[in-house]
Amino acid sequence: MSGYSNLRKKMKKRNIYLKTVPVAEALCLAMDALDRDGLVGMETIPAHQACGRVTAQAVHAVCSSPTFHSAAMDGYALKAESTFAAREGRPVRLAKGSQCAPVNTGHPLPEGMDGVLMIEKAVRDTDDFIELETPVFPMQHVRRIGEDIVATELLLPQNRLLSPYDVGGLLSAGIWDVPVWEQLRMTFIPTGDEVLDFTTRPSPRPGQVIESNSQVFAGLAAAQGCLFTRVDPVPDNEDALTTAVREAVNGPSHVVVIGAGSSAGSKDFSRSIIESLGQVLVHGIDLMPGKPSILGIVGGKLIVGAPGYPVSAVVCFEELLIPLLSWLSRKTPPVRQLVDVELARKIPSKLGTEELVRLAIGRVGEKLVATPLGRGAGMLTTLIRAQGVTRIPVDSEGAEAASKVRAELLVPAAELDQTLVVVGSHDNILDVLGNELMGLTRPVRIASSHVGSMGGLTALKNRSALMAGTHLFDELSGDFNFPFFRKYLPGLNVACVNLAIRHQGLIVAKGNPLGISKVEDLARPEVRFINRQRGAGTRILLDYHLRQAGISSEQVNGYDKEEFTHMAVAVNVLTGTASCGLGIFAAANALGLDFVPLARERYDLAFLPEHADWKTEVALELIRSASFKERIEKLGGYETALTGRIMEPGQGLG
Ligand SMILES: Nc1nc2c(c(=O)[nH]1)N[C@H]1C(S)=C(S)[C@@H](COP(=O)(O)OP(=O)(O)OC[C@H]3O[C@@H](n4cnc5c(N)ncnc54)[C@H](O)[C@@H]3O)O[C@H]1N2
Numbered sequence: 185m186s187g188y189s190n191l192r193k194k195m196k197k198r199n200i201y202l203k204t205v206p207v208a209e210a211l212c213l214a215m216d217a218l219d220r221d222g223l224v225g226m227e228t229i230p231a232h233q234a235c236g237r238v239t240a241q242a243v244h245a246v247c248s249s250p251t252f253h254s255a256a257m258d259g260y261a262l263k264a265e266s267t268f269a270a271r272e273g274r275p276v277r278l279a280k281g282s283q284c285a286p287v288n289t290g291h292p293l294p295e296g297m298d299g300v301l302m303i304e305k306a307v308r309d310t311d312d313f314i315e316l317e318t319p320v321f322p323m324q325h326v327r328r329i330g331e332d333i334v335a336t337e338l339l340l341p342q343n344r345l346l347s348p349y350d351v352g353g354l355l356s357a358g359i360w361d362v363p364v365w366e367q368l369r370m371t372f373i374p375t376g377d378e379v380l381d382f383t384t385r386p387s388p389r390p391g392q393v394i395e396s397n398s399q400v401f402a403g404l405a406a407a408q409g410c411l412f413t414r415v416d417p418v419p420d421n422e423d424a425l426t427t428a429v430r431e432a433v434n435g436p437s438h439v440v441v442i443g444a445g446s447s448a449g450s451k452d453f454s455r456s457i458i459e460s461l462g463q464v465l466v467h468g469i470d471l472m473p474g475k476p477s478i479l480g481i482v483g484g485k486l487i488v489g490a491p492g493y494p495v496s497a498v499v500c501f502e503e504l505l506i507p508l509l510s511w512l513s514r515k516t517p518p519v520r521q522l523v524d525v526e527l528a529r530k531i532p533s534k535l536g537t538e539e540l541v542r543l544a545i546g547r548v549g550e551k552l553v554a555t556p557l558g559r560g561a562g563m564l565t566t567l568i569r570a571q572g573v574t575r576i577p578v579d580s581e582g583a584e585a586a587s588k589v590r591a592e593l594l595v596p597a598a599e600l601d602q603t604l605v606v607v608g609s610h611d612n613i614l615d616v617l618g619n620e621l622m623g624l625t626r627p628v629r630i631a632s633s634h635v636g637s638m639g640g641l642t643a644l645k646n647r648s649a650l651m652a653g654t655h656l657f658d659e660l661s662g663d664f665n666f667p668f669f670r671k672y673l674p675g676l677n678v679a680c681v682n683l684a685i686r687h688q689g690l691i692v693a694k695g696n697p698l699g700i701s702k703v704e705d706l707a708r709p710e711v712r713f714i715n716r717q718r719g720a721g722t723r724i725l726l727d728y729h730l731r732q733a734g735i736s737s738e739q740v741n742g743y744d745k746e747e748f749t750h751m752a753v754a755v756n757v758l759t760g761t762a763s764c765g766l767g768i769f770a771a772a773n774a775l776g777l778d779f780v781p782l783a784r785e786r787y788d789l790a791f792l793p794e795h796a797d798w799k800t801e802v803a804l805e806l807i808r809s810a811s812f813k814e815r816i817e818k819l820g821g822y823e824t825a826l827t828g829r830i831m832e833p834g835q836g837l838g
């Protein structure tokens with residue numbers, strides 16, 4: 185009984201009444217509630233330090249520029265009318281001192297002079313006189329007083345984001361101090377018992393997480409011209425967090441962010457604390473990730489409850505904080521470039537919520553191809569790997585593979601042309617290749633999508649990848665890849681370069697407690713297998729070995745359980761979810777697992793020569809290099825006898 189009532193009490197405390205609103209509405213609610221002029225004051229700062237700041241008032245020029253008539257060229261100042269008679273072959277002579285005077289660019293024009301002859305136009309130049317054959321018209325090569333800036337004129341209006349050019353203009357106009365809006369200040373309060381202060385360089389134990397969101401926010405805030413303070417992480421204790429929030433609100437910051445604790449957990453206090461100190465304006469936006477974001481107001485300051493998951497936190501920053509910081513600082517919010525991209529894989533989506541999906545984007549021929557990245561809100565690497573983001577509308581169930589979607593770019597468009605799209609089977613060698621390509625004078629970035637060898641061939645066929653990682657073994661011929669090219673890419677001229685011969689084997693727990701030593705062991709009832717997805721070369725290899733051993737798939741416990749990568753298979757073994765899986769040595773090695781070698785196979789990169797571009801060429805050249813071979817050998821579990829060679833049909837492992 186008492187257990188029940190405790191739980192009910194806890195449930196009552198939980199914020200299960202989250203009511204989501206569209207992002208635009210959330211922003212309006214915050215803008216309506218905040219007194220911007222009261223919150224963000226004006227200050228006067230030295231003009232030379234004002235780049236990136238926003239003028240709070242109109243700025244008028246104090247002095248003109250130039251402040252005097254000035255020579256625009258090196259040459260001779262003179263009276264224009266004294267030169268009117270000059271013609272080719274009928275030079276006019278002017279005495280130095282009385283009729284003309286030497287001037288350099290920028291010098292004041294001597295009294296009584298109104299034009300400048302460029303020095304190279306003087307057909308004779310002696311100690312006493314010059315001669316010219318072309319007339320000078322009045323004010324020729326002269327910069328007049330106030331040509332650029334006229335004293336008293338409006339130089340810059342209010343709410344102008346000051347550029348380096350503006351600073352130049354301010355100084356030229358004799359303005360030493362400039363009225364600007366205060367620079368926004370943000371305090372970030374990381375929360376959570378499990379959250380470790382990164383400044384102590386901690387080693388996380390199970391249940392612990394290294395605090396990183398504050399530093400992501402620090403960088404994002406700096407990019408918005410906002411000063412940033414992080415306080416030490418606060419444990420999941422309502423009183424301690426309330427104190428931290430109160431202190432932050434009483435401090436100099438205009439914006440206070442509580443990192444995590446925004447959702448419905450029994451220790452998620454952000455909402456109740458904001459309610460106790462001020463007002464919650466929004467709890468929940470119609471957007472995933474980032475849904476449980478909170479906007480509130482305490483003591484006239486903006487207070488934000490950012491979700492704890494890194495991707496959700498970033499969405500909260502990008503969708504809510506950037507528009508609000510821009511508004512508070514009177515800046516125009518940044519706009520991302522839009523491009524149409526073709527999806528390399530389908531994006532399923534739930535009806536009822538708008539979803540943001542990050543994309544790895546690269547140019548393949550005429551089109552931009554996008555691979556949807558994982559959607560876990562905790563996947564920081566999706567932020568690292570993305571070049572764009574697409575929005576799946578609230579009323580959509582997603583987008584199909586090969587369909588076009590609109591993407592917002594997170595990088596300059598030119599970067600997409602430097603990206604080599606590799607689709608297909610994944611191997612750690614691709615990471616080595618990716619790293620080496622970035623070291624070139626003209627760096628190439630790899631965007632790789634792991635859809636298995638067959639998926640890679642489909643991508644080549646659809647011209648949505650430049651290269652495809654493939655290791656398809658044909659048991660009839662004993663050859664790799666070519667029999668599959670003939671069958672699935674008929675009529676296409678497909679070439680392939682070998683990256684390595686790699687060792688595939690059974691990945692088992694450290695010490696191999698079940699004594700798994702051969703493929704026959706997979707039929708033992710106590711062995712729980714973890715398979716690869718259909719179309720993966722590794723799965724085809726498994727099926728071959730099962731057939732050789734006379735074992736049907738039904739006999740393998742776990743045959744239907746699929747993972748998409750070697751590492752995911754290894755993780756299943758590490759956590760005990762499975763006792764065994766087929767994969768490469770590198771994956772077992774990375775997680776300290778044991779490896780029972782089963783087969784040697786060719787891991788190649790396939791490409792269409794007539795579709796290849798400079799990036800393909802650069803990659804091929806690098807793969808052929810001796811240093812690349814050396815790096816592969818260092819990984820262990822690979823042989824490099826064929827590395828860099830263009831393969832021939834029927835070559836097998838020879
Ligand atoms: N029953 C429900 N559960 C959850 C809901 C919901 O609606 N009902 N919403 C889910 C969604 S969506 C999100 S997003 C998260 C938001 O979680 P919180 O804001 O409450 O954050 P925590 O649970 O405390 O942490 C989540 C996750 O993030 C890690 N974390 C926290 N702070 C940091 C930091 N500064 N740096 C790096 N990582 C951090 C934390 O350890 C957790 O792993 O809630 C869902 N749950």
Ligand code: MOO
Binds near residue numbers: 471
């Ligand atoms: O909205 Mo949460 O931010 O999906 O992950």
